[in-house]
Amino acid sequence: MSLSTCRCSEALWMRMDPPPTSQPFSTSAVRTPLLAQRRSRSSRQSYRSYVGTASHLGYTPGFTKRRLTTSRLAPRGRTADEVSPAQLALLAREWQLSYVTPLYRFRHGQLKTYARQLAAFVQSEKQQQGGGPVEAGAGMESTLKVSFTLVAGMAQTEADADTVFIQPHKALWSGWLACVGGDPDYMRSLPEDFVCLPLFCRGGAAWLSPLVEAWFCRTFDCCFGPLEINAVSLQWLAALWTNCRAQAGVQPLKLVWSLPVEPPLEVTYAVHPQDAWELWRSVRRPLRERVDEEEDEDEDGSVGIEEVEGFIKGLQSHFYRHFRLELSAGQLTQVSTALGSAKHGGRLKISNGSYMVTTLTLLTECALLKMPV
Amino acid sequence: MDDLARSLLQRLIRRIPRQVLKTTLSKWARLSLQQEESLDFTQPKFVLMEHLLALCAENGLGVKHITELEMIYVIDNPNQRKWNAYQLLEPRDDALSVEMIHFKEQFKVHLVALIRHVSIKIKKHTDEAVWIRLAWGDSLSRPNHLKPSYVVHHLQTPYVFVTNVTSKRMTLLNQALVLATRYSSIKDANLSGRKLTAIRDLLMKQYQQVFPSKHLQPLGEKNQIISNPQVEYEQNEQSESRLQMACEVFGGGALPELQTAIYKLETKLKDNPNKSMTGREQPFRCVVKFASTNILESLRHGAMTGIASTPVTPLLSSITQKGRNHFVITDKGPSSQ
Numbered sequence: 242m243s244l245s246t247c248r249c250s251e252a253l254w255m256r257m258d259p260p261p262t263s264q265p266f267s268t269s270a271v272r273t274p275l276l277a278q279r280r281s282r283s284s285r286q287s288y289r290s291y292v293g294t295a296s297h298l299g300y301t302p303g304f305t306k307r308r309l310t311t312s313r314l315a316p317r318g319r320t321a322d323e324v325s326p327a328q329l330a331l332l333a334r335e336w337q338l339s340y341v342t343p344l345y346r347f348r349h350g351q352l353k354t355y356a357r358q359l360a361a362f363v364q365s366e367k368q369q370q371g372g373g374p375v376e377a378g379a380g381m382e383s384t385l386k387v388s389f390t391l392v393a394g395m396a397q398t399e400a401d402a403d404t405v406f407i408q409p410h411k412a413l414w415s416g417w418l419a420c421v422g423g424d425p426d427y428m429r430s431l432p433e434d435f436v437c438l439p440l441f442c443r444g445g446a447a448w449l450s451p452l453v454e455a456w457f458c459r460t461f462d463c464c465f466g467p468l469e470i471n472a473v474s475l476q477w478l479a480a481l482w483t484n485c486r487a488q489a490g491v492q493p494l495k496l497v498w499s500l501p502v503e504p505p506l507e508v509t510y511a512v513h514p515q516d517a518w519e520l521w522r523s524v525r526r527p528l529r530e531r532v533d534e535e536e537d538e539d540e541d542g543s544v545g546i547e548e549v550e551g552f553i554k555g556l557q558s559h560f561y562r563h564f565r566l567e568l569s570a571g572q573l574t575q576v577s578t579a580l581g582s583a584k585h586g587g588r589l590k591i592s593n594g595s596y597m598v599t600t601l602t603l604l605t606e607c608a609l610l611k612m613p614v
Numbered sequence: 615m616d617d618l619a620r621s622l623l624q625r626l627i628r629r630i631p632r633q634v635l636k637t638t639l640s641k642w643a644r645l646s647l648q649q650e651e652s653l654d655f656t657q658p659k660f661v662l663m664e665h666l667l668a669l670c671a672e673n674g675l676g677v678k679h680i681t682e683l684e685m686i687y688v689i690d691n692p693n694q695r696k697w698n699a700y701q702l703l704e705p706r707d708d709a710l711s712v713e714m715i716h717f718k719e720q721f722k723v724h725l726v727a728l729i730r731h732v733s734i735k736i737k738k739h740t741d742e743a744v745w746i747r748l749a750w751g752d753s754l755s756r757p758n759h760l761k762p763s764y765v766v767h768h769l770q771t772p773y774v775f776v777t778n779v780t781s782k783r784m785t786l787l788n789q790a791l792v793l794a795t796r797y798s799s800i801k802d803a804n805l806s807g808r809k810l811t812a813i814r815d816l817l818m819k820q821y822q823q824v825f826p827s828k829h830l831q832p833l834g835e836k837n838q839i840i841s842n843p844q845v846e847y848e849q850n851e852q853s854e855s856r857l858q859m860a861c862e863v864f865g866g867g868a869l870p871e872l873q874t875a876i877y878k879l880e881t882k883l884k885d886n887p888n889k890s891m892t893g894r895e896q897p898f899r900c901v902v903k904f905a906s907t908n909i910l911e912s913l914r915h916g917a918m919t920g921i922a923s924t925p926v927t928p929l930l931s932s933i934t935q936k937g938r939n940h941f942v943i944t945d946k947g948p949s950s951q
Contacts, residue, residue: 493901500921506904506912513899520883520898523891555891559883559898563943565923565931566916 248303259394312543313599321372324594327392330406331417331591336442338587339454340608341418343435344461348405352389354462356438362456374481376487386410395421397598402436407453414445416453422602423609440601441465441606442589450490464501467588468611472573475583477603480549482578483514483521492579496556500571508568511558514579523529524551617673622680622759623670625661630687635662638690642683665697676881681759685747688764692810695764696776698806699813699937701806702772702791704798710770712796714738717769720734721794728786733757743768750783765791766810773817775810804938807872815870816910817937822867824858859924860917863931866893869910876940877902877929882945897945910934 254418324332363386392404404419428437443450454465470478483494493511495532500506512520557568574585581591581600589604591597615623632655640650646675651661651667670679670794688695702709725732730753738744746765749757765787766775774791776784776824788800807813815821880897913930917920923932933939 318715348663407901500912500916502912502915502919502921504907504912506906509901509903509905511901511903516896516898516900519894520891555883559900560902562884563877563881563927564902565927566930567921567923570921 264580266296266463271360286323287319289442294384305496306526312545313477322597324597325392325394326379326596327390327406329395330393330408331442332594333590333596334415335582335590336444336587337450338359338470338589338604339441339443339465339609340439340468341441341457342463342612342614343431343439344457344463346434347436347438347461349391349405352391352405357390358460359389359453360385361408361480363387363409363452365454366455385412392417392419395419395598395601396427397422397602398428400425400437402431402438412446412449414443414449414453416443416450419601419605421605422469423605427609434448434491439466439612440605441608454537464471465614466611467545468604468608470583470587470589470605470607472585474603474607475573475576475585476549476553477546478581478583478600479576479578481519481599482551482576482596483517483552483604484544485580486518487595490579492577495575495582496573497575497578498571499574500566500568504570507574508566508571509567510556512556514601516535521552524548615667615675616677618759619670619675619677619680620667622677622684623640623667624663625760626680626684626687627659627666631815632659632662634687634691638683638687640798641686641690644673644675644679644683646673648841649673677759681733681747681749684762685735685737688747689737689745692766693808693812695801695810696815697777697806697810699803699817700774700791700800701803702774702797702800704796705772707795712769712794714744714769717767717794721790723740724793725787725790729783731755731757733759741768748779748787762872763787766814767791767795767888768814768818771818773803773814774800775814786945804940807874808939809871809873812870812872816872816934819937821865821870822863826862828856840943847944852919857918857922859926860914863917864910864914864934865924869914870906870908871908872933872939873905873907875904875909875933876941878942880944882940898903906918 326541341394341575369523387409389406390406390408392406396402401423402420404417404421406415406417408415419440419442420438423437423439423461432435443453457463458465479494490516493514495509495511495518498508498510525544560568570584574584575591578595580593581589584590589600591600627635635651636655639645639653651673653665653669655662655666663948669670719738722734725734725748729750731753733751735746735747737747744767746767748765749759749762750761751757752764762779763779763783764777765779767773776787781789790830792798792800803817805813874894879900879902880894883891904913910933913922913926913933917926918926929941930941932941
């Protein structure tokens with residue numbers, strides 16, 4: 242074992258190197274026990290403390306608010322429509338989100354090796370568990386093949402690592418790791434051998450997820466955790482997705498609140514897309530000195546948090562005028578438009594390539610904030 | 615047993631849970647006591663099904679008898695389908711004295727005159743409700759017993775509850791109902807739900823009504839909101855008045871289990887800080903849906919705790935006052951269809 246130290250801008254980081262990961266694959270199901278201990282010895286600052294504490298509690302005023310992202314870039318009109326075939330696999334499916342801590346010595350050039358290793362791992366785990374669940378027609382007795390593919394074109398900054406898509410053949414499961422628009426300062430602060438792909442999306446047969454996660458944990462010394470999408474992020478998505486007028490179609494902007502009464506009351510508020518767009522535009526207009534009155538030009542530039550707040554407040558006050566029910570007393574649990582849907586429990590669906598990057602940037606930030614490291 | 619009877623029975627057995635099956639079969643009384651006792655309800659369903667099919671074949675039972683069994687099941691378990699409520703309007707002089715036999719005769723006559731190929735089964739349930747099972751056919755095919763409609767009418771009331779009827783057939787059904795009940799017309803009551811008992815109780819106000827009283831009396835079954843005693847002392851009067859108002863609107867005690875309410879709003883956006891939206895001529899179109907295991911209790915609790923401001927807005931109080939859960943609201947006031 243070798244001891245290595247490296248200095249980064251924030252703190253001194255000391256770490257014990259594990260044995261290299263290219264050793265022959267062992268059939269033991271016992272995970273390396275030192276994982277947890279290593280984590281606690283780090284004196285490196287987490288992204289959370291880097292940005293400010295209590296960041297996902299909402300509109301926290303003052304110091305933290307300055308540090309949080311208060312404006313996001315929305316893509317310009319038509320050019321954002323092109324989607325590569327690899328990116329198509331990410332669309333129109335509902336994904337369950339998790340965060341992942343940085344991966345140690347993950348090499349984008351070794352994807353084929355990883356695919357073989359994962360396949361072998363899953364195979365052996367299944368045999369150990371006594372054959373696993375019966376999958377009709379999946380032919381699990383034959384060798385399971387897995388493919389890791391690169392999804393190009395998602396990285397927004399130099400620091401972003403390319404998205405990796407994982408698909409076992411003949412198994413109804415797929416997953417992908419992404420880092421889109423991650424904070425470059427944070428990326429730079431990571432020690433050299435670490436690759437940051439904080440957003441993990443998975444979907445499909447539930448039995449495969451823990452196996453894939455276990456393999457990642459043991460191979461790259463990382464850990465996974467559930468990623469909820471908090472109310473602020475959901476409001477951002479509602480505003481950003483409404484901003485894309487071209488793709489609105491006939492699907493309404495749908496917001497779902499859960500009110501804390503007994504029994505719990507769910508309020509679904511569906512707004513006609515054209516009317517939602519006009520309300521959004523009216524919120525943006527006074528806050529920016531817009532010279533041109535052209536409607537097409539509104540789909541550009543950055544969106545500020547005050548505009549998002551104004552938009553949601555407008556919707557809530559129209560509701561209050563009729564029902565005299567305070568929606569803000571409840572919790573926003575779901576947002577969906579023609580561009581996609583997001584649920585508080587961490588479920589995401591992207592229906593359209595146009596705003597994929599913006600959506601993923603927001604979610605990458607959520608993942609980074611949620612990470613304990 | 616012919617094929618139709620077999621498939622009908624198979625579908626029925628698949629749908630009826632085991633605990634309920636035993637009671638339903640004994641109510642049906644088409645099997646001898648011996649045969650009933652020979653059925654083993656602990657066996658897997660497909661075994662039970664084969665046994666039952668054999669017994670029915672033995673007794674020479676056909677489609678007519680199987681539909682009887684289905685009707686018994688539906689009458690005892692009405693809360694599994696989507697029901698729509700209708701209201702009869704403008705009773706004629708003899709409407710209130712229409713009795714079962716008269717209604718039955720007239721309904722059959724009129725419906726068959728309108729649609730020749732329909733199979734009608736009418737049964738009177740214990741609580742003055744008339745249950746009608748309809749299987750629709752046309753000139754090319756026999757009545758389809760696999761997709762029956764059910765109609766429930768409480769005699770001497772203007773209410774009718776219907777499930778599984780297409781809009782086309784609804785017009786004909788409406789005509790037959792109007793003629794048989796001696797009213798002039800019928801309209802959609804804008805009330806629908808899965809639980810028949812809930813929508814019936816709501817419409818016929820069969821739950822504890824609370825009336826305004828000068829002396830605020832604490833109601834027996836109110837929910838205990840546990841809080842700081844000092845805060846409670848300060849807020850006592852307000853919380854009691856909220857409770858009173860909530861119960862006046864929604865009722866006291868156990869409330870009918872209505873599960874959804876849908877409002878289609880087509881009103882203008884007002885009080886908006888942005889002038890561009892306030893001056894807008896077109897309405898702001900949106901649809902609001904409330905859902906819960908019991909929305910009346912949720913709303914009452916909301917009014918009690920202050921999440922819903924009191925006095926309760928007429929949009930919400932209309933659910934109980936008017937007995938409906940589908941609304942279209944425009945700037946000219948709620949539109950009644």
